[in-house]
Structures are given as structure tokens and as C-alpha cells.
Amino acid sequence: MSGGFRRTCRWLHRQLGFLAVGLTLVYAVSGLAVNHGGDWDPNYARTTDASRIEPVDVSAPTDTITPLVLARLALDEPVKNTWRPEPGTLQVFVEGGQLDVDLASGAVLRRRVAERTLLFDANFLHLNTGRGPWTYVADAFAVVLAILALSGIFLVSGREGLKGRGGVLLALGVLLPVLWIVLARHV
Secondary structure, X not given: OOHHHHHHHHHHHHHHHHHHHHHHXXXXXXXXXXXXXXXXXXXXXXXXXXXXXXXXXXOOOHHHHHHHHHHHHOOOOOEEEEEEEEOOEEEEEEOOEEEEEEXXXXXXXXXXXXXXXXHHHHHHHHOOOOOOOHHHHHHHHHHHHHHHHXXXXXXXXXXXXXXXXXXXXXXXXXXXXXXXXXXXXHX
């Protein structure tokens, strides 16, 4: 390889590397979060709180029970809807969650759902949920990563470069996904 080619690769790699740092960090954090979606919800924090109100006569009609329960709950947020799935239960739906009220005992179980700060947005970008113009930004980023990968191959020469340890690591990096696909799809 000529010194001019290697110098051009180094310059290109450095410029695009600095450009890609922010997006790389967003995609890396989001990727880790999304990869472990089976263990936790990477987009929403879910909490459950228990409380009590004075019990309500379950034999009363729903149109009298609902206002009574709402008054006893003394909610700060507006009620979106209510539902009585069975005679002893009233569900109250509010912004960001719901309350399940056991009418006979007065037990209230409140479930809240809230977007995880910053992580929700990072996942939105990473998974390209919004589509539209972000698709072009994500495509450009993919091209930048490909250029970084290819230019990086030629940055180091000799035993540490493509003809030595770098070549072995490059082969391993290509072999790893190939082996995983073969093993995961055919075993």
C-alpha cells in the first residue's frame, strides 16, 4: 500500500469517526437495551402501588358505584374511562396507567407506565420507528460505518495490520456472524 492511500484512509477514518461518535453512542446504548428486552422493558418504566379506600357495596349499580369510588380515590389526574369487568371490581383508566379497585375490600392496585427518559427516544431512533426523514440519516450512518470499517483495515501495516494480527481479527469478525447464523438456523 502506498503512503498516500494509507494517509487518505487515516484522514477519512478520523473525520468520519468524529462525525459518527454521537450516533454510535446512541445506537450502542439503545442496542444494549433492546437486546435485553426479554429481561425488562427498554422503553417504559412500570410501577405498581397498593393503597386502600373505604369498601363499596358491590350489589349497587355501576352508575352509582363509579362516582362513589372516584370520589374516594380523590385522583389528581383526569379519568379517561372506567370499566367494571366483574361485579366486585372497578377499573379506572388514567393518563399513564390504571387503577384496579376491589370494591368489597377497598384494595386499590395502581399500575403506572412512563417512558424511560432518553432511552425511549434512543430506541425510537435506533429502531427507526418514526420512519420518514430519519431513514435517510440512519442510511447515511450505515454508510459512514461501512467506510470506517473499510478504511480502518488499511490504517495499520505489517505484523499488526492486515497481513498479521489485524487480518486474523478481521477473519474472526467475519466468521463470528456466519457461524452464529449457521448454528442458530440449522441446529
